[in-house]
Amino acid sequence: GENVEQHPSTLSVQEGDSAVIKCTYSDSASNYFPWYKQELGKGPQLIIDIRSNVGEKKDQRIAVTLNKTAKHFSLHITETQPEDSAVYFCAASKWLTGGGNKLTFGTGTQLKVEL
Amino acid sequence: GAVVSQHPSWVICKSGTSVKIECRSLDFQATTMFWYRQFPKQSLMLMATSNEGSKATYEQGVEKDKFLINHASLTLSTLTVTSAHPEDSSFYICSASGTRASYEQYFGPGTRLTVT
Numbered sequence: 001g002e003n004v005e006q007h008p009s010t011l012s013v014q015e016g017d018s019a020v021i022k023c024t025y026s027d028s029a030s031n032y033f034p035w036y037k038q039e040l041g042k043g044p045q046l047i048i049d050i051r052s053n054v055g056e057k058k059d060q061r062i063a064v065t066l067n068k069t070a071k072h073f074s075l076h077i078t079e080t081q082p083e084d085s086a087v088y089f090c091a092a093s094k095w096l097t098g099g100g101n102k103l104t105f106g107t108g109t110q111l112k113v114e115l
Numbered sequence: 116g117a118v119v120s121q122h123p124s125w126v127i128c129k130s131g132t133s134v135k136i137e138c139r140s141l142d143f144q145a146t147t148m149f150w151y152r153q154f155p156k157q158s159l160m161l162m163a164t165s166n167e168g169s170k171a172t173y174e175q176g177v178e179k180d181k182f183l184i185n186h187a188s189l190t191l192s193t194l195t196v197t198s199a200h201p202e203d204s205s206f207y208i209c210s211a212s213g214t215r216a217s218y219e220q221y222f223g224p225g226t227r228l229t230v231t
Binding site for chain 1: 119159164
């Protein structure tokens with residue numbers, strides 16, 4: 001099955017700096033790569049995603065890059081703010097036979113933005 | 116748009132009893148719903164996938180007789196933990212996809228289950 005590795009497990013940055021989180025996946029059939037932000041005691045919130053036919057996607061301060069050949073993708077957050085502090089999960093997915101896509105999550109990165 | 120709710124948000128039950136958790140898509144029809152389990156400081160682990168009107172597909176190692184899933188309509192799925200034990204205490208999260216062609220999964224706020 002799919003295996004997703006995520007690094008680093010913790011990341012501390014100063015407010016205004018950039019943060020980068022990296023993930024690798026094993027299954028070349030995976031074709032959709034979302035990123036989720038999870039605050040303590042809450043469900044994950046989709047913040048950005050990328051499909052396998054795209055190499056890069058940007059939404060304001062957040063960007064994701066995908067290298068299919070190397071099977072890795074990264075989340076970039078610029079101009080970090082204290083409210084960006086949370087746990088971030090990457091995921092890789094592929095279609096299920098009956099419909100829908102099965103997500104395999106990375107192990108998570110605890111991002112702390114310090115004032 | 117794409118709001119998923121869960122009820123209850125937290126529940127405490129005694130060992131040996133059963134507890135039901137509801138997952139609803141509020142503003143879209145969810146063809147596929149997923150149930151995850153998350154232990155403290157760990158990642159989300161998929162328990163099962165359900166399509167409306169079909170039996171759920173369980174991940175390896177998940178006991179289907181213990182975790183009963185019913186996807187009764189396009190807006191409601193339920194997870195029943197039967198004969199709960201303390202080791203079942205966890206954070207249970209559902210997600211929903213809008214159509215069979217939809218990549219995106221939208222997550223509910225989660226349900227904290229504590230079994231005493």
